[in-house]
Amino acid sequence: MDCQQRTRRCLARVSTTFFIPSGFFILSGFMWVDSSIAEEFCAQGFQYVEDKAGHGCRKYTRGDEFIPDGLWRMFYASKKLRTLGGYQSSKRHGTWITYFPSGNKKEKVTYRNGKKSGRSETWNRVGVLVAKGSYKNGFRVGNWEEFHPSGAKKSLTPFIGPGRVEGLAKEWHENGEKALETHWKAGRREGAQKRFNEFGKRLSVLEYRDDMKHGAALKWHTVSELQEEAQYKLDKREGLRRVWYRDGLLKFEGRYADGKLEGEVKYWDLAGELRYVLLYRGGVMTSVLDGKLNFKRDEVDGKRIRVEP
Helix, strand or coil, X not given: CCCCCCCCCCCCECCCCCCCXXXXXXXXXXXXXXXXXXXXXXXXXXXXXXXXXXXXXXXXXXXXXXXXXXXXXEECCCCCEEEEEEEECCEECEEEEEECCCCCEEEXXXXXXXXXXXXXXXXXXXXXXXXXXXXXXXXXXXXXXXXXXXXXXXXXXXXXXXXXXXXXXXXECCCCXXXXXEEXXXXXXXXEEEEECCCCCEEEXXXXXCCEEEEEEEEECCXXXXXXXXXXXXXXXXXXXXXXXXXXXXXXXXXEECCEECEEEEEECCCCCEEEEEXXXXXXXXXXXXXXXXXXXXXXXXXXXXXXX
């Protein structure tokens, strides 16, 4: 018995051996029919309705609340197709496609029993693929890739279930040079995170332990010109921190305890002259040991002095 002869549940799963008459099409195991005859193909107890909530078979439960079934379409106010997908036992099932008002695809993702399971792809408004990967039971799994508007690869993130990152995650500048490398273990940052400029040259290195900053933190103005060195302990600054101007002159030197400045803090101006020596207790400045603070007038080459860079 083919679909023309059946009057119930033809909107649910179909077989390729079925005859598909004019006005029908199939999306991931669901068949759609022309609205003039769609009512005949709704499951028992369901009715075909077209309104702002969407076009498809539904069974009302209380007031305007309803259970959807079979293939479902939703539209923009302009009546252009916005979303196309299927329901099974009132849950999203099979391929769902979302469109921009222009008609270009926005997202294509597979569902199983209401959860994303399978391939997923996302595009921008001009049709360039911006992300792709896979889901399992609603969580990202495997390698997920993102792309710049030019189509060049932007990032690669390895996932293990449920949705946790594991291994080396990478990011690239649009010109193809690496931008960031981060090591992950069981969904938490672990080890050195490295940043690079658009020429692939090192900008910073930051150590992590159990997703917290822990260990050395280094920044560079250029490949050989250090900008900052510091230490972290359990996500808080600890110990000596130094900051340099671009020409290599020291700018700031101070020590931290439990994330707060403690003891003498020194600050140099752009000419290399020691400007301030301040005393901190528990992150609070208690006295000026050398120099005079006057923030309205303390400028060097038009730049306002900051006590802590």
